[in-house]
Amino acid sequence: MQNKRAIFGAKGLPYLLLAPQLIITAIFFLWPAGQAIWQSFLREDAFGIKTTFVALENYSRLFADPSYLNALKVTVVFALSTAALSMGVALVLALAVDRTLRSARIYSTLLIWPYAVAPAVAGVLWWFMFNPTIGILPYLLKGVGYGWNHALDRGDAMTLVVISAAWKQISYNFLFFVAGLQAIPASLREAAAIDGAGPVRRFWTITLPLLSPTTFFLLVVTIVYTMFDTFGVIDAITEGGPAQSTNILVYKVYQDGFVGLNLGSSAAQSVVLMGIVIVLTVIQFRFVERRVNY
Amino acid sequence: MATLTLESLGKTYDSGASAVSGINIDVADGEFLVLVGPSGCGKSTLLRMIAGLETVTHGSIRIGPREVNRLEPADRDIAMVFQNYALYPHMSVRENLSYGLRNRRMARAEITRRVEEAARILEIGDFLERKPRALSGGQRQRVAMGRAIVREPSVFLFDEPLSNLDAKLRVTMRGEIRNLQKRLGTTSVYVTHDQLEAMTLADRLVVLRAGKVEQIGTPLEVYQRPASTFVAEFIGSPAMNLLDGVMEHGRLAIGTATMRLPDAHCGPVRVGVRAEDLRAVPGGTQGALPVRLSYVEELGSQRLGHFDCAGARLIAAFPSGQGLSEEMALMADPEALHLFGADGMRLT
Numbered sequence: 353m354q355n356k357r358a359i360f361g362a363k364g365l366p367y368l369l370l371a372p373q374l375i376i377t378a379i380f381f382l383w384p385a386g387q388a389i390w391q392s393f394l395r396e397d398a399f400g401i402k403t404t405f406v407a408l409e410n411y412s413r414l415f416a417d418p419s420y421l422n423a424l425k426v427t428v429v430f431a432l433s434t435a436a437l438s439m440g441v442a443l444v445l446a447l448a449v450d451r452t453l454r455s456a457r458i459y460s461t462l463l464i465w466p467y468a469v470a471p472a473v474a475g476v477l478w479w480f481m482f483n484p485t486i487g488i489l490p491y492l493l494k495g496v497g498y499g500w501n502h503a504l505d506r507g508d509a510m511t512l513v514v515i516s517a518a519w520k521q522i523s524y525n526f527l528f529f530v531a532g533l534q535a536i537p538a539s540l541r542e543a544a545a546i547d548g549a550g551p552v553r554r555f556w557t558i559t560l561p562l563l564s565p566t567t568f569f570l571l572v573v574t575i576v577y578t579m580f581d582t583f584g585v586i587d588a589i590t591e592g593g594p595a596q597s598t599n600i601l602v603y604k605v606y607q608d609g610f611v612g613l614n615l616g617s618s619a620a621q622s623v624v625l626m627g628i629v630i631v632l633t634v635i636q637f638r639f640v641e642r643r644v645n646y
Numbered sequence: 647m648a649t650l651t652l653e654s655l656g657k658t659y660d661s662g663a664s665a666v667s668g669i670n671i672d673v674a675d676g677e678f679l680v681l682v683g684p685s686g687c688g689k690s691t692l693l694r695m696i697a698g699l700e701t702v703t704h705g706s707i708r709i710g711p712r713e714v715n716r717l718e719p720a721d722r723d724i725a726m727v728f729q730n731y732a733l734y735p736h737m738s739v740r741e742n743l744s745y746g747l748r749n750r751r752m753a754r755a756e757i758t759r760r761v762e763e764a765a766r767i768l769e770i771g772d773f774l775e776r777k778p779r780a781l782s783g784g785q786r787q788r789v790a791m792g793r794a795i796v797r798e799p800s801v802f803l804f805d806e807p808l809s810n811l812d813a814k815l816r817v818t819m820r821g822e823i824r825n826l827q828k829r830l831g832t833t834s835v836y837v838t839h840d841q842l843e844a845m846t847l848a849d850r851l852v853v854l855r856a857g858k859v860e861q862i863g864t865p866l867e868v869y870q871r872p873a874s875t876f877v878a879e880f881i882g883s884p885a886m887n888l889l890d891g892v893m894e895h896g897r898l899a900i901g902t903a904t905m906r907l908p909d910a911h912c913g914p915v916r917v918g919v920r921a922e923d924l925r926a927v928p929g930g931t932q933g934a935l936p937v938r939l940s941y942v943e944e945l946g947s948q949r950l951g952h953f954d955c956a957g958a959r960l961i962a963a964f965p966s967g968q969g970l971s972e973e974m975a976l977m978a979d980p981e982a983l984h985l986f987g988a989d990g991m992r993l994t
């Protein structure tokens with residue numbers, strides 16, 4: 353291994369080859385991130401003429417602001433519900449595929465398609481299906497006596513964005529769960545069957561614990577996805593409404609910054625989000641290296 | 647404790663491939679039966695059918711008086727030791743041993759008693775709280791055995807349980823399995839492709855070939871009277887020598903050598919002779935085979951001479967001190983010869 357380093361004779365060559373990636377990272381990530389951090393210490397007056405340095409005041413205001421705390425709560429509910437729904441459904445589908453693997457090709461391919469759909473398009477799709485006036489599902493729900501209206505009802509709105517966001521992520525989780533299940537030797541399940549564990553007990557005591565590294569990985573990935581990648585879903589379906597009930601953090605950054613033009617607060621919010629993703633990533637690497645549970 | 651009866655048992659996989667067929671075996675209570683045969687002959691399939699891990703497509707399996715064809719593996723009262731041990735990696739050794747008992751809602755105290763007992767017998771008491779990945783291969787093997795014995799089942803099933811161990815450990819574990827089985831007196835079916843393991847473990851031996859029973863018998867019976875050239879070559883090491891010969895009017899001719907044989911058969915035959923039944927004689931002796939030495943294998947206790955006999959290969963065993971020369975004559979007693987027909991089946 354050590355000798356292989358000698359391939360690069362010139363000292364500068366490795367840096368030259370890395371340059372495109374480094375430049376892209378610097379221009380599109382490091383520079384804006386630095387800007388955001390700097391901006392989060394500033395405040396502009398109402399007309400955008402004067403800028404003053406206010407140190408951490410944007411942050412202290414943020415955490416005293418009920419609408420921000422609401423957004424935080426909404427985000428937690430949204431992220432956990434989406435993770436639970438998308439992972440739960442993905443796991444059930446993966447278990448079904450794992451049982452009958454030979455005929456599972458077509459089935460798997462179909463299940464992967466939603467992942468290729470852009471979040472905004474997925475949002476519009478579900479928005480149509482759940483449209484209170486023209487949608488098919490409110491019509492069916494009316495049949496069982498439920499008046500669906502996500503434009504007015506906070507619960508309906510949250511349910512709809514969770515379904516739309518989860519639907520897209522199911523494919524991804526499904527693929528990982530199938531791979532995870534395949535990695536569990538059949539003889540373990542056979543041994544458990546001989547040991548008197550029925551299918552349900554086998555699932556809870558053997559399959560699920562052995563799947564825990566996959567599950568943990570997907571939990572973090574899905575939470576990161578719901579916190580950052582679901583902007584399109586929210587924007588296409590509810591725009592954060594009704595009454596802020598689906599206004600998640602990333603959408604609020606956009607609303608306060610680009611719509612409300614409160615750049616200092618928006619920047620502070622971005623920095624908080626950045627902090628959250630860094631923490632999640634660190635947890636991810638720590639645990640994946642150590643392998644959860646066994 | 648129970649007998650195990652297989653009656654015209656057969657298995658055809660969904661793909662249409664017939665893995666085993668027409669198996670009739672009675673295993674007595676407490677007997678140690680070994681299934682042996684080359685790779686792909688259907689040993690595992692047969693064992694897994696008994697365990698209930700493969701469906702039965704023909705015939706029936708009875709444990710004691712009870713037909714178990716349609717019972718779930720858990721309800722058959724069997725325990726199985728897998729080739730890769732199949733220990734639950736996320737459970738400690740203690741949890742691995744007690745899992746089957748907890749699933750059956752056995753009382754806590756009884757579980758503890760049985761686990762401690764098994765740990766004592768198998769000498770794994772020191773690492774009951776460890777996870778399997780922190781054990782050596784031999785220790786894992788013992789845990790896998792322990793998981794089978796705590797259940798106190800009617801039948802033990804083993805699928806090549808020693809094939810992942812090194813040669814020395816394999817010999818030790820072989821002895822331990824044998825002793826344990828005798829002590830517990832549990833009916834056992836053991837699968838292996840290693841003929842030596844089969845010979846040393848078995849009360850009775852079943853030689854399988856392409857999904858069919860080729861011969862059933864005690865290790866000595868199978869060794870001394872192989873039912874076919876297939877068994878003759880498979881059981882015993884070095885493999886039995888097989889030469890082409892012709893029988894005519896009570897005389898056997900192999901190449902230029904002829905000898906009297908009290909056998910009424912006429913026509914071409916395959917003649918089998920074990921390496922240890924051949925001895926060196928002076929050239930020109932009536933009935934001796936002229937051979938040319940190709941090389942010698944020193945085994946310490948004895949030496950194996952590899953010879954060329956008119957184009958056929960021949961192996962003979964000699965005491966370690968005996969000198970061997972380039973051109974020799976070898977001979978065996980008529981009683982030591984095995985005659986097989988053109989179809990490979992034993993003639994007498």
Ligand SMILES: Nc1ncnc2c1ncn2[C@@H]1O[C@H](COP(=O)(O)OP(=O)(O)OP(=O)(O)O)[C@@H](O)[C@H]1O
Binds near residue numbers: 664684686688690839
């Ligand atoms: N699931 C299956 N579907 C179709 N054919 C199978 C299946 N499992 C095994 N077979 C075939 O059945 C035959 C017997 O297989 P089996 O695993 O019982 O052999 P074996 O004697 O245990 O061999 P080995 O010593 O290599 O373990 C083989 O020809 C194999 O290809």
Ligand SMILES: [Mg+2]
Binds near residue numbers: 689690691
């Ligand atoms: Mg096998």
